Amino acid sequence: MSEEAAVLIISMLPVVELRGALPVACLMGMNPVLAYVLAVVGNMIPVVPILLFLGPLSRWLSRYKLGRAFFNWFFERARKKSRSIEKYETLGLALFVAVPLPITGAWTGCAAAFLFGIKFKHALVAILAGVMIAGLIMTVLCLMGMLGAIIAGVVLMGLMVMGLLGLFKREQPAEE
Incomplete structure (x- = not known):
């Protein structure tokens, strides 16, 4: 697997996302601009399907005990971490995703957008802005x-x- 593919795939993973992909790219000696672009693109690849299908998928799986338990746990975690989203909506979502800490990335941002009823287009733009800011922060930290x-x-x-x-x-x- 190429280094570029590795960065792209790592940034698509939940929890790790771009926050894990950029340090890996840095350790591999990848060009920081290329690493940033690959990590942002990779982090955004799962966003559209998650935003489109999280609602229907959670409703369907919640018919089953295990699915209901998982989504109750997942959504409760998202609610606890997303007070700023509830207060500031789209801007809050962008800022939430922009903070490069565990459980504040694009995946949790999608869950929060669903929970707080943020429209698809607004959520997509906010998550993209947040991912780009988080990517800049992580790139600067890696370069340091x-x-x-x-x-x-x-x-x-x-x-x-x-x-x-x-x-x-x-x-x-x-x-x-």
Whole structure:
């Protein structure tokens, strides 16, 4: 398999998406512009089918216990991660997808667009904009080498700490 095909395929995968494809391309020594274009295109390939078929597929599979359990879990995760989408709709969707963190990519963006009833055309444009911004951020971090990795690590650790602090705040019983 060619390096270009590998980047394209990796960027199509859920969870990994472009956030995983660009560092791989960087490690392979690929031209950053080519890597960016391949990762964005690859990340967008599943978007149209997901936007078109997620609703009918989820309704059909939800007739079965396992399908219902999966979609309840999947949509609940998307709801929890997408407060900005609910508030700002299309712009919120673009910003949500643009943040290059796990579970904020195009796949979850499609689920959020479905959940919040964002029209196909608006969702497609917002997800494309978000993917392009996330791709730029990841490309810059990759070009920065070790410094980029350190910056990304510090940001991820900070977000994890903030998330844990938020969990502890929510778990404390309310005072009367």
